[in-house]
Amino acid sequence: MLTTYKHEPFTDFTVEENRIAFEEALRNVEKVLGKEYPLIVGGERITTENKIVSINPSNKEEVVGVVSKANKEIAEKAMQAADEAFQSWRKVNPEERANILIRAAAMIRRRKHEFSAYLVKEAGKPWKEADADTAEAIDFLEYYGRQMIALKDGKPVNSREGEHNRYFYTPIGVCVTISPWNFALAIMAGTTVAPIVTGNTVLLKPASTTPVVAAKFVEVLEEAGLPKGVVNFIPGSGAEVGDYLVDHPKTSLITFTGSRDVGVRLYERAAVVHPSQNHLKRVIVEMGGKDTVVVDKEADLELAAQSIVVSAFGFSGQKCSAGSRAVVHEDVYDEVLERVVALTNELTVGEPSTREMYMGPVVDKGAFDKIMNYIEIGKEEGRLMAGGKGDDSKGFFIQPTIFADLDPNARLMQEEIFGPVVGFSKAKDFDHAIEIANNTEYGLTGAVITNNREHIEQAKQDFHVGNLYFNRNCTGAIVGYHPFGGFKMSGTDSKAGGPDYLALHMQAKTVSEMY
Known part of the structure; x- marks a missing residue:
């Protein structure tokens, strides 16, 4: 598999062929607006009575989709599914995990205008911004897949005579991904697949304003071969589902992009060690700027x-x-x-x-x-x-x-x-x-x-x-050109799309064997 990386090009909409193709994608998406989307927990489709109704912000009368809404009981079921899946997923060859990302990137690339059309409808993005969002999602998949292959054998350390020493990275557990609406595909995809490719399992709680794009993305991951339970799609209330998962003793990592106030509150909650919790939670937050x-x-x-x-x-x-x-x-x-x-x-x-x-x-x-x-x-x-x-x-x-x-x-x-x-x-x-x-x-x-x-x-x-x-x-x-993250109250400066990002989702392990 190739380890070189070049970012996904943006579409030139001054070319008539591209413009016609995008208009067709918009028409095709318009035909399926209002569709219902279930939760996905351990591979199981779950429909709930409570729904999130996703509205086109350009046209309040237009329903983009109706998405089932998770509650605490479903969140707990998802946690158990993710924890169970982690036991086998963490042992899957890193190259195979990376290959799933590369396959998913290829699938989205073939459906690029379709995903961008959903961003036009659900996030209110102009063509150029929607196209860039989709391109960035492809970039995250490609880049993190290649980064994982580069990291799979760890880093070199010294060995003395008569001993062999290794330094390598190992997954840490269940990750709660709380993604934003403004880059409803790109940031959601990046913060979902970084923990996945590093061997962790994910509970994805996308922004309630843009859950349809996230549902379509999870379908792609399944089609690319991601095993059941590795990603669980559970949109829901931050106060109910989000807090419950952040506090959960089985949560190992939380990755959040959003407002300063919510990020600070989440950071504080994650610092609390709950009964039966035997580890400190890692937190990656990006909280905005001025x-x-x-x-x-x-x-x-x-x-x-x-x-x-x-x-x-x-x-x-x-x-x-x-x-x-x-x-x-x-x-x-x-x-x-x-x-x-x-x-x-x-x-x-x-x-x-x-x-x-x-x-x-x-x-x-x-x-x-x-x-x-x-x-x-x-x-x-x-x-x-x-x-x-x-x-x-x-x-x-x-x-x-x-x-x-x-x-x-x-x-x-x-x-x-x-x-x-x-x-x-x-x-x-x-x-x-x-x-x-x-x-x-x-x-x-x-x-x-x-x-x-x-x-x-x-x-x-x-x-x-x-x-x-x-x-x-x-x-x-x-991605890969301008690793992204900020100082001060802008967050943990975790540098998404950069060479250090994946290591934040793993633990470094030293193994020393005497001959």
């Missing part, structure tokens, strides 16, 4: 403006990596602001079923209300330059919004909004810009637009984020 694009006075100002717009408004700003803050040197502030406003006013917002739409909806009513509330706060704190309006009559649409002249400590500059809102602050000099960039509790991504080599070297040391980009936008990390 990310800054810094623009130096010695910068390509057109590049700066474009980088701010892409960072702020891609997928309606619903990315933990979104550039929701622009900190611009006072000498070029007005020029950059004016250009960003002009570019923003050209953006299209609406139902993302056509290729031309740049921005779709925000994910649901709760997100819409929260973002609109922040826009009202912004009107008090700064100067509204663009957008500021929302319409939730049919779907949850918010215009891309810019606020200027914000104090660096304003709420709009400190709190994660998770929507299409960017705030501008003025910096006296480059030192001041970096000081502002570091003044939040988050430390996920950042970008610096400058042609000053000295300032680039300074930012490498002083800009305190897990992913730092120069002369480009601060979103769009590619």
Whole structure:
């Protein structure tokens, strides 16, 4: 099997053949909207009376799917199934585990537009964003499969005369995967297959807003040959199912992507040792960001403006990596602001079923209300330059919004909004810009637009984020190219899609044999 890796290419929708194929995929998905999806526990399909109804955020009348909802009893049954499956799965040859991921990647690649079409419908993603989400899922499968093959024999250690020493990795047990809605396929897939390929078993609790995409993915894993009980599909309430599984004495690993508040609470719960628990739980959390694009006075100002717009408004700003803050040197502030406003006013917002739409909806009513509330706060704190309006009559649409002249400590500059809102602050000099960039509790991504080599070297040391980009936008990390994870309250900096990630799901074991 090949061990080289190259990331999945994005689809060029300016090519008519690709556009026609995607439109056909959308039509095919529309034919099966409203379908019911069961839970999957130990390979068994379970239908419950309580359901999660998945709604298209572009069109509140359109039901994407109806998914059975797990409860504590089903969660316990899933835990027992996962624990039982672990006893045999942990001994399966790592190459065979990796092969299942590679087969699943090939299956999704053949159905790429279908999965992307589900993302358009269920997550409200424009074509380009949906295609990138699906490509990233394929990347995670391919990359982690190859990484496991590289790690299967462990790492070299020294042996003395008369003894043979080995250092290798071993699985740790049952993993609870709590995945987010914003990368409903990519992050869900990555955080599911990393524990699987390392020999653990998984209880997958996807976000309640996007469970259909997760159900389709689990079907692919089964088709690729994953044994029963290795992955168990149990969407449900965080307060009921999520807490129960986090607290469970048989849980060995928890991997979570979501809000700061939920992540911190989960981290605290996981630290408690419960009766009959004989191990400490491992926790991998990614908890969001308040990310800054810094623009130096010695910068390509057109590049700066474009980088701010892409960072702020891609997928309606619903990315933990979104550039929701622009900190611009006072000498070029007005020029950059004016250009960003002009570019923003050209953006299209609406139902993302056509290729031309740049921005779709925000994910649901709760997100819409929260973002609109922040826009009202912004009107008090700064100067509204663009957008500021929302319409939730049919779907949850918010215009891309810019606020200027914000104090660096304003709420709009400190709190994660998770929507299409960017705030501008003025910096006296480059030192001041970096000081502002570091003044939040988050430390996920950042970008610096400058042609000053000295300032680039300074930012490498002083800009305190897990992913730092120069002369480009601060979103769009590619698996295997930009290992992703943040500092401070952005999480455990576990670097998904990087060379150290799989080891977090295993225990290192030293074996020494005397001759």
